[in-house]
Amino acid sequence: MTAVGTTTWAIPEGYIPSGGTGPEPEMLSHETACILNAADEDAHVEITLYFADREPAGPYRVTVPARRTVHQRFNDLTDPEPVPRDTPYASVIRSDVPVVVQHTRLDSRQAENALLSTIAHPT
Amino acid sequence: MTAVGTTTWAIPEGYIPSGGTGPEPEMLSHETACILNAADEDAHVEITLYFADREPAGPYRVTVPARRTVHQRFNDLTDPEPVPRDTPYASVIRSDVPVVVQHTRLDSRQAENALLSTIAHPT
């Protein structure tokens, strides 16, 4: 089966609000990078975060096993440092095997949720 | 008329909430793969689902007739097995003729709906 996806992806939009409403963890405001690895070998993924006024953070390391998907919340990235809240950021995602990345945000700052999603930019 | 689209598409984001509000079926929470077949021959489509912690499910088979669109709800896929609720998944969609795929989610877990949509990743 041919490879699905590519090895470098970019998501310019990133923002984790510090507050939220509704039951956690489903309804906690979160940003997610949904990563699909349809290949037959594990993908070793490195996420680098970019900011407006400081040097990049990372790489954060995530393994997506063969034939699996990981819906990685940026909220849960803590090593080498947590992702700051209420701060605009962007991300570049690099993998050693081809993957596909989709970006989703659930915003629960108000009583009713808002959602956004887009396939990341393959590059 | 030249072909519109390509034969392999990926949607890394997938999640069907188990609950919802509002009149069914329009307002039931659902994930949809909107598939357009602008060609003059029927498209035989196979959908494979990927998960975080088990082997893939499928293929699920869908026919999109010539010059037609099918807005396939993942909720309605039952053969070879139903799509689990409250479980992150991803999908790869393969067709024998070129098609175009767009992913849409209606989330009605709270009183007011949220929508997300993106063209899938052509690969």
Add this chain to the structure above:
Amino acid sequence: MTAVGTTTWAIPEGYIPSGGTGPEPEMLSHETACILNAADEDAHVEITLYFADREPAGPYRVTVPARRTVHQRFNDLTDPEPVPRDTPYASVIRSDVPVVVQHTRLDSRQAENALLSTIAHPT
């Protein structure tokens, strides 16, 4: 200045709800194809609609003048026939000069609006 965009675009998702809330026309539920013509000559655009269970409708003809954008509501397409409400459809958009197309839906069936948007698929 080099051309911006391409001449054929596809939007698999389409659905105009028959109801809505809020002041019209801004808050009427609508589907829009935002077309940008950054070229120095007028773009003659043809929109064809595809359905689940009948032959395609159209072409609907729209002119996007040189260096202009037209945010065309599908609701307003009437010639050769109006777009049916509460009916899934898809669209292919062809232009004689390169353009860029983005798809947006405002859904006002409930008290609070939902929005979706994606760049259409260039093909």
Add this chain to the structure above:
Amino acid sequence: MTAVGTTTWAIPEGYIPSGGTGPEPEMLSHETACILNAADEDAHVEITLYFADREPAGPYRVTVPARRTVHQRFNDLTDPEPVPRDTPYASVIRSDVPVVVQHTRLDSRQAENALLSTIAHPT
């Protein structure tokens, strides 16, 4: 490290509502072009706006420093002229080094926010 992105991007959808609800500035209705510059040199970006019935405005000039992201609100563009409210527009974004652009709208005209987002069209 290889370049991430490309030098020309288009966003056909643009619309800044004149009203909004909730605390400002976070919850003010806004349109944003999130620009990521992962390169090691500054990006000099020019934004041109297109309208339905007048000649284009701009260029608006934005610098995105090396290894930084700028989440540029269209609301804040004032030179050579402010972006008109309640008016459909489109944009073309040109950079002298490769960047990646994502378009996001927060719509707070009603009590609960709606969000849309898409990667812009690379061209």
